[in-house]
Every structure is written in C-alpha cells, then in structure tokens.
Amino acid sequence: MTGTLHIVGLGPGGAEHRTLAATRAVRDAEVVVGYGAYVDQVDDLVNDGQRVIRGVMGEEERRADEALVLAAEGARVALVSSGDAGVHGMAARTLARAAELDDGDRPKVIVLPGVSxxxxxxxxxxxxxxxxxxxxxxxxxxxxxxxxxxxxxxxxxxxxxxxxxxxxxxxxxxxxxxxxxxxxxxxxxxxxxxxxxxxxxxxxxxxxxxxxxxxxxxxxxxxxxxxxxxxxxxxxxxxxxxxxxxxxxx
Ligand SMILES: C[S@@+](CC[C@H](N)C(=O)[O-])C[C@H]1O[C@@H](n2cnc3c(N)ncnc32)[C@H](O)[C@@H]1O
Structure with missing residues (x-):
C-alpha cells in the first residue's frame, strides 16, 4: 500500500506568501517532515493529530528517505522546504531517491511550487x-x-x-x-x-x-x-x- 508524498515549497516565510496548494498539503498530511526552521514556518497549520519530524541541517538525504519510506508505507506525507522546493531546495534530492525505488514501492510524489x-x-x-x-x-x-x-x-x-x-x-x-x-x-x-x-x-x-x-x-x-x-x-x-x-x- 503506498501513500502520497507532497514536496512542498512554503514560500519565503510569511503565511500570506504560501500557496493554497501548499497550505492544503500540510493541513491534510498525517506526517510533516522538514528542517526545523521550515517546520516552524507551518506552525499555524499543524495540529496535535499530526506527526511532526524535525530534521537538522546537512541531513537532507536522510529526511528525503524518511519521508519516502513513510509515504511508501501508506502515509500522507508533506516534506516542507522553504521558498520553491525546486530552487536549491528538497525537490531534486528527494525525486532522485524516489527514482531509485522499484515502481511498486514508490509512493505517489507531487512537487508543489512556491515563491522563491x-x-x-x-x-x-x-x-x-x-x-x-x-x-x-x-x-x-x-x-x-x-x-x-x-x-x-x-x-x-x-x-x-x-x-x-x-x-x-x-x-x-x-x-x-x-x-x-x-x-x-x-x-x-x-x-x-x-x-x-x-x-x-x-x-x-x-x-x-x-x-x-x-x-x-x-x-x-x-x-x-x-x-x-x-x-x-x-x-x-x-x-x-x-x-x-x-x-x-x-
Ligand atoms: C537552502 S536555500 C533555500 C532557497 C529556497 N528554496 C527558495 O526558493 O527561496 C537558503 C537561502 O535562500 C535565501 N533565502 C531563503 N528565504 C529567504 C528570505 N525569506 N529572505 C532572504 N533570503 C532568503 C538565502 O540566501 C538562504 O541562504
């Protein structure tokens, strides 16, 4: 059973610069994964029923793997990244790791753009x-x-x-x-x-x-x-x- 991984560009900081799609993906997630400061950026969206995994700087690959494993196990996961996840953010590294998985084990992965x-x-x-x-x-x-x-x-x-x-x-x-x-x-x-x-x-x-x-x-x-x-x-x-x-x- 595979779940969904949203790789979410949160925008540069302020909530008003976050897209509706990013807001929805974080709100609907069962697990929110991200570097600590970026998880803080979605404080206003996260609720007690969600699991939050705060990563540290320099461990991007580990974060990507953790998010992929949880999504592959069936969870709805939001991997949050600042700005646009595709501009010096988490998207490329995470997609490269996802590509290494067998087709049957790979969760659905969706990249959501953000304001860089x-x-x-x-x-x-x-x-x-x-x-x-x-x-x-x-x-x-x-x-x-x-x-x-x-x-x-x-x-x-x-x-x-x-x-x-x-x-x-x-x-x-x-x-x-x-x-x-x-x-x-x-x-x-x-x-x-x-x-x-x-x-x-x-x-x-x-x-x-x-x-x-x-x-x-x-x-x-x-x-x-x-x-x-x-x-x-x-x-x-x-x-x-x-x-x-x-x-x-x-
Ligand atoms: C790892 S990169 C992330 C870039 C991000 N993915 C984006 O699209 O904006 C971090 C760098 O982005 C820039 N940055 C990100 N957010 C910023 C902000 N709100 N104000 C100024 N610079 C910012 C800084 O140069 C910072 O060192």
Missing part, C-alpha cells in the same frame, strides 16, 4: 529580474568552490542579473568576497545590488547598494543578494530591468 526568495526580494525592490536572470548558490557543501567560481566567471561578463543564494555564513566568508571581486572585475563598481534580508518574515530589510560599496558584513545566510543586470535602472524608488537593446548600460 529571489522573486520575493525582487518584488520589494521593484522589478530587477524582469529581464533574464540566473540563480547561483555560493554554498560549497555539495559543490566545489572551483566549479562555483567557474560558473560566476562565465556569468559575470554576460550582463545577466544574478540572484545569489546561501551567500555568506559566519564560517564561510571568503567565497562571497571572491564572488563580488569577480563581478566588479567584469562589470565595474556602479552596478546596483539589492541585499534582501528575511524577506516576508518579521524583521524584513531590503537595502540598495552597489558592487563597489556593498558591505559584506551585512550579508548572512538569511540574505538573498540580487545583482542587477545590464538593463536595470532606477525608476523613481524602484529598480527595474526593462528588456530591450536600448536599455543596456554601456
């Missing part, structure tokens, strides 16, 4: 990601810094806007400094940057700065960094990226 941090941050700043953009994680936990740097060096001269996830922790500061140095080398100092902290959560702060003047000490793991592309410009209080050759900054 970059989208939420962009909306507060204006519309800086309307033209092309790329999402880059600076975390070197699963990928070597050399490869991350290779990707940054390819993207830097392209002029494309960037959303930098997992930018800087108290232990991991050097990568962010290098990323900004690579971008300054290719794009100069004046390119607009948005530092968005705790977007849609209590304490939200969104700051505008530039590649040349940004203070790395302001950047933490609760920050998503938007580096404007070459079509971004100020429009009143907003930063907007108007797609078009005429908009490209020299």
């Amino acid at each position: 941090a970059a989208q939420a941050a962009a909306a507060v700043a204006g519309a800086p990601l309307t033209d092309d953009f790329a999402v880059v994680s600076l975390s070197d936990i699963h990928m070597s810094w050399d490869r991350i740097e290779h990707r940054l060096r390819a993207l830097a001269p392209s002029g494309i806007a960037l959303a930098l996830y997992n930018p800087r922790s108290s232990r991991r500061t050097e990568g962010f400094d290098r990323a900004i140095a690579i971008l300054r080398e290719a794009r100069g100092d004046d390119g607009p940057v948005v530092l968005a902290h705790d977007v849609t959560r209590p304490g939200e702060q969104v700051e505008r700065t530039t590649l040349g003047t940004l203070d790395p000490e302001r950047v933490t793991m609760r920050t998503v960094v938007l580096v404007a592309g070459d079509t971004a410009a100020e429009a009143g209080p907003w930063l907007v990226a108007l797609r078009g050759d005429a908009a490209v900054r020299a």
Whole structure:
C-alpha cells in the first residue's frame, strides 16, 4: 500500500506568501517532515493529530528517505522546504531517491511550487529580474568552490542579473568576497545590488547598494543578494530591468 508524498515549497516565510496548494498539503498530511526552521514556518497549520519530524541541517538525504519510506508505507506525507522546493531546495534530492525505488514501492510524489526568495526580494525592490536572470548558490557543501567560481566567471561578463543564494555564513566568508571581486572585475563598481534580508518574515530589510560599496558584513545566510543586470535602472524608488537593446548600460 503506498501513500502520497507532497514536496512542498512554503514560500519565503510569511503565511500570506504560501500557496493554497501548499497550505492544503500540510493541513491534510498525517506526517510533516522538514528542517526545523521550515517546520516552524507551518506552525499555524499543524495540529496535535499530526506527526511532526524535525530534521537538522546537512541531513537532507536522510529526511528525503524518511519521508519516502513513510509515504511508501501508506502515509500522507508533506516534506516542507522553504521558498520553491525546486530552487536549491528538497525537490531534486528527494525525486532522485524516489527514482531509485522499484515502481511498486514508490509512493505517489507531487512537487508543489512556491515563491522563491529571489522573486520575493525582487518584488520589494521593484522589478530587477524582469529581464533574464540566473540563480547561483555560493554554498560549497555539495559543490566545489572551483566549479562555483567557474560558473560566476562565465556569468559575470554576460550582463545577466544574478540572484545569489546561501551567500555568506559566519564560517564561510571568503567565497562571497571572491564572488563580488569577480563581478566588479567584469562589470565595474556602479552596478546596483539589492541585499534582501528575511524577506516576508518579521524583521524584513531590503537595502540598495552597489558592487563597489556593498558591505559584506551585512550579508548572512538569511540574505538573498540580487545583482542587477545590464538593463536595470532606477525608476523613481524602484529598480527595474526593462528588456530591450536600448536599455543596456554601456
Ligand atoms: C537552502 S536555500 C533555500 C532557497 C529556497 N528554496 C527558495 O526558493 O527561496 C537558503 C537561502 O535562500 C535565501 N533565502 C531563503 N528565504 C529567504 C528570505 N525569506 N529572505 C532572504 N533570503 C532568503 C538565502 O540566501 C538562504 O541562504
């Protein structure tokens, strides 16, 4: 007997940015599984009759397996992930593990999209990601810094806007400094940057700065960094990226 596993993107934090489908999947689940902080994000939905399994950082695979096993045994399981589960979230790892199961043992798996941090941050700043953009994680936990740097060096001269996830922790500061140095080398100092902290959560702060003047000490793991592309410009209080050759900054 197999159950259902919903891999749920919860949005960036605030309940009002959660989709109805995500809300329903968590409410209807018999078991809610997730990293502790993400389980806290659905406090308002969880009830006493549900089993809640709080995982720790770095044990994503174990969490995925636990959720799959419970669903394979017949439970309705919600595996919660922040933002969009498919953007540096739990979806890919969990689907890869599900694919390893025999067809008969595999529960039904449904991925529910959510508002990613970059989208939420962009909306507060204006519309800086309307033209092309790329999402880059600076975390070197699963990928070597050399490869991350290779990707940054390819993207830097392209002029494309960037959303930098997992930018800087108290232990991991050097990568962010290098990323900004690579971008300054290719794009100069004046390119607009948005530092968005705790977007849609209590304490939200969104700051505008530039590649040349940004203070790395302001950047933490609760920050998503938007580096404007070459079509971004100020429009009143907003930063907007108007797609078009005429908009490209020299
Ligand atoms: C493991 S990634 C998860 C990304 C998530 N799946 C998404 O789509 O937003 C964690 C990183 O996302 C960014 N992030 C997630 N939520 C955020 C928020 N509310 N405000 C600012 N940054 C956030 C930060 O860069 C953080 O280090």
